[in-house]
Amino acid sequence: MVSYAFIILAIAVPVLGDDPKVRITGTDPPLHPVEGVIVQQKDKDVQLTCFVENKPLQSEVQWTVLPKNSTVVQIATATRSYDPFRWSIDNPSSTAWRLRIQNAQVTDEGIYTCKVQVVSQNYNHDSRELRIVQTPKISDLITSSDMTKKSTDPALFECYATGRPEPLITWTRLAGELLPNGGTEFRGNVFRIEQVTSDHAGVYKCTASNSAGSVERKVRLTVNFRPEVYAGTPIVRQKVGYVKELVCNVKGYPQPSGGNIRWTHEGMPILNQGRFQIRNIPGAYNRITSILEIKGVHQEDFGSYRCAASNSLGSQYTVLELVSSNVATPTRNGQIISSASSLSFNLATLIMLISVWLLQRGGQH
Numbered sequence: 001m002v003s004y005a006f007i008i009l010a011i012a013v014p015v016l017g018d019d020p021k022v023r024i025t026g027t028d029p030p031l032h033p034v035e036g037v038i039v040q041q042k043d044k045d046v047q048l049t050c051f052v053e054n055k056p057l058q059s060e061v062q063w064t065v066l067p068k069n070s071t072v073v074q075i076a077t078a079t080r081s082y083d084p085f086r087w088s089i090d091n092p093s094s095t096a097w098r099l100r101i102q103n104a105q106v107t108d109e110g111i112y113t114c115k116v117q118v119v120s121q122n123y124n125h126d127s128r129e130l131r132i133v134q135t136p137k138i139s140d141l142i143t144s145s146d147m148t149k150k151s152t153d154p155a156l157f158e159c160y161a162t163g164r165p166e167p168l169i170t171w172t173r174l175a176g177e178l179l180p181n182g183g184t185e186f187r188g189n190v191f192r193i194e195q196v197t198s199d200h201a202g203v204y205k206c207t208a209s210n211s212a213g214s215v216e217r218k219v220r221l222t223v224n225f226r227p228e229v230y231a232g233t234p235i236v237r238q239k240v241g242y243v244k245e246l247v248c249n250v251k252g253y254p255q256p257s258g259g260n261i262r263w264t265h266e267g268m269p270i271l272n273q274g275r276f277q278i279r280n281i282p283g284a285y286n287r288i289t290s291i292l293e294i295k296g297v298h299q300e301d302f303g304s305y306r307c308a309a310s311n312s313l314g315s316q317y318t319v320l321e322l323v324s325s326n327v328a329t330p331t332r333n334g335q336i337i338s339s340a341s342s343l344s345f346n347l348a349t350l351i352m353l354i355s356v357w358l359l360q361r362g363g364q365h
Contacts, residue, residue, distance in 0.1 A: 020116045021053040024126045026098075037129040041212060042164070046101040048128055050114030053095060059117045061097045063089070067110040075099065075112075106132050106164065136163035136208035138217045143206070149196045150313070151225035157191040159206035159217060167208040174203045174218075198225045198251060201285070226314030227252030229307060232289075234318075237325035238297045243337040244329070246320050248307030250288040256309045261290050264306045275339075291332075296339025297322070 026049035032039050040046050052061055063075035074082055076099065079089045086108070088100045101108055109132050115125035139160040149155050161167045171186040173179060179186055180193045180200055193200055201223040207216050232247030248263075250256060258280045263270040270292065272278040277293040288309075294301055302324055308317035328336050 018054045019118055020055050020059070020124050021051075022114055022116055022124045022126045023051050024048055024112075024114055024128050025051055027128060031128070035131075037131050039131050039133055039211075040104055042105060042132050042134040043103055046104050046108075046130060047098060048101075048112055048114070049092070049096055049098045050126065051096050052114075052116055055095075055116055056118070062115050062117075062123075063087070063097070063099050064113045064115070065108075065110045066113070067107070070110075101130070104130070104132055106134075108132060132164060133210070133212040134162070134164040135213040136161040136167035136210055136215050138206070138208060138215055143217055144219050146220040146222070148222040148224065151197060151223060152195045155193040155196050155200070155221060157193075157204055157206070157219060158189060159191075159208065160189055161208035161215065163208065163210050163212065165210045167210045167214075170207045170209070172205050172207070174205060177202065196221070196223050198223055198228065198253070198286075201253070222253065224253050224313060227256055227309035227311055227316050229309050229316045229318045231307070231318045231320045233320070235321045235323060237323050237329055238294075239325045239328045240297055240299055241339055242297060242328045243331055243339065244294050244297050244322065245332050246292040246294075246305055246307075246322065247332070248290040248292070248318060248320070250290055250307075250309040251286055252309060252311050252313075253286045254311050254313075255282070255286050255288065256311050260310045261288065262308050263290075263292050264308070265301070266303050267306075270305075294322075299324075 026047075027038050028047040029038060029040055031037065038046060038048070050061065055061065060078045062077050065073050065075055067073065075087050076082060076089045079091060079097070081087045081089050086102060088102065090098050092098055097114065099112070109130055111127050111129050113125050113127040115123040117123050139162060142158065142160045144156070144158045147155065157171060159169050159171070161169065169187065169189050171179065171191045172184060176184060178184060191204070201221055204219045204221060205216055206219065207214055228251045230249050232249055236244060236246055238244035250261060261280055263278060270276050270278070275295045277295065279291045279293070281289045281291070283289060290307060292305065292307075302322050305320045305322060306317050307320065308315060328338070330336050
């Protein structure tokens with residue numbers, strides 16, 4: 001009887017081979033090198049390939065997902081997907097089961113598991129976490145656009161963006177210019193200038209960035225202010241009979257036109273004619289360089305000059321003094337020009353001529 005019992009037991013319990021080995025070894029995109037998870041952009045596909053060795057004939061490969069703050073969801077058994085619009089399964093080889101998550105959304109985040117049943121309620125498995133990211137996008141309706149302010153008005157810059165992870169917002173100025181608070185960068189959605197000045201005019205850049213990328217929005221601040229006028233050189237010296245230029249720097253917005261920049265001498269208007277020539281040269285950042293050129297200074301030309309500029313917000317002036325000199329002084333481009341002669345000598349040329357003359361004289365001795 002004992003021998004029959006042994007035979008019956010041997011038939012009832014088959015000899016088991018090695019346990020199945022389950023490994024998720026291929027993912028697209030690859031695992032993040034630092035965090036060890038799959039990171040994919042929203043609206044793109046994700047692939048996970050599960051390799052199974054020694055799979056029992058009676059067991060099927062199963063895929064599940066554990067979403068955040070939820071319960072386990074069944075994805076597929078063998079190659080049968082429970083939601084073909086979200087997931088597809090194929091067999092690239094006899095030991096591989098490939099899961100494709102189509103058009104991945106934030107709701108697809110979670111821990112994906114490939115498993116094979118060994119005995120009842122006991123599985124061998126491997127898992128990978130999927131994280132969905134999204135490049136920042138500026139929220140147009142609540143983000144500032146170009147603005148115009150008067151001097152001393154407050155200015156409020158706002159920038160908001162969506163994205164995963166939540167974007168970091170930074171404010172800078174173009175060309176590395178300093179912000180009104182003194183730094184080169186401000187972090188935060190809202191950037192405020194309590195009282196704008198002419199120096200605050202320009203382009204401000206909002207950058208929204210996260211691990212998926214970055215986007216920018218530029219906001220131009222235009223500041224209306226009355227002209228600011230200052231002398232290039234308040235005291236100018238020249239010898240009688242030589243050309244001299246008086247320089248006045250003007251800054252204002254709206255920018256003063258040529259007719260709104262005026263020169264006077266001892267209270268008398270100077271006209272752009274005869275020995276007097278007025279040139280207004282526009283520059284960057286609402287600047288104008290106004291040059292009064294006197295072609296051959298006379299004795300009566302010495303004294304006080306006023307350069308005045310005006311726009312719709314007001315006016316301002318500066319005073320320059322032209323005083324007599326015992327020696328001729330150069331013009332702005334380095335030349336000494338006499339009204340009695342059409343000859344002009346560049347200082348560098350004059351020095352070279354003197355040097356040559358001295359060398360020649362030295363060679364004669």
